Amino acid sequence: LxxxxxxxxxxxxxxxxxxxxxxxxxxxxxxxxxxxxxxxxxxxxxxxxxxxxxxxxxxxxxxxxxxxxxxxxxxxEREISLVARDFSTLPLTARLLVDHLRARADTVAAPESALATAA
Known part of the structure; x- marks a missing residue:
């Protein structure tokens, strides 16, 4: 095929x-x-x-x-991550989105976090 x-x-x-x-x-x-x-x-x-x-x-x-x-x-199966150079330096609205997504990831039963943090 x-x-x-x-x-x-x-x-x-x-x-x-x-x-x-x-x-x-x-x-x-x-x-x-x-x-x-x-x-x-x-x-x-x-x-x-x-x-x-x-x-x-x-x-x-x-x-x-x-x-x-x-x-x-x-x-x-796909694993999708949110990536940033430094999450702590993002503008407030972006940090609020990251916090929301992290909280959501914590409530979903998954072996790993849906977010990747870059150092």
Whole structure:
């Protein structure tokens, strides 16, 4: 099955290639694209299948008649972090957002915090 993939250093591409290598398989990449809208257009035109965040798929839904299947494999899980050079020097409104997100992360059952703090 041909694959339409994002650029080689994208987090999705790296995760897919690592999972394929761990399974002793390779990905049959037909084309690299620079963005999700281009990916949707290539898929719509029959060049293959692609992997993208579910939210992005719904935002791109107007690009063509495409179907979405949820992936449940561990490699498809995404961990997203909020990153700053120094959280203590952020403007008040940004610090309030960080505090809110940290409090929310503490209430969600997760093995690690959803926020990364940079030193």
């Amino acid at each position: 041909d694959h339409v993939g994002l650029h080689a250093n994208s987090s999705i591409s790296l995760a897919m290639h690592e999972a394929a290598a761990a399974a002793g398989r390779t990905i049959r990449l037909r084309i690299h694209v620079t963005g999700l809208d281009a990916m949707c257009r290539m898929i719509h035109n029959g060049l293959g299948v692609g992997v993208m965040p579910r939210r992005a798929f719904h935002l791109m839904h107007g690009v063509g008649d495409l179907a979405c299947v949820r992936l449940a494999d561990a490699w498809a």
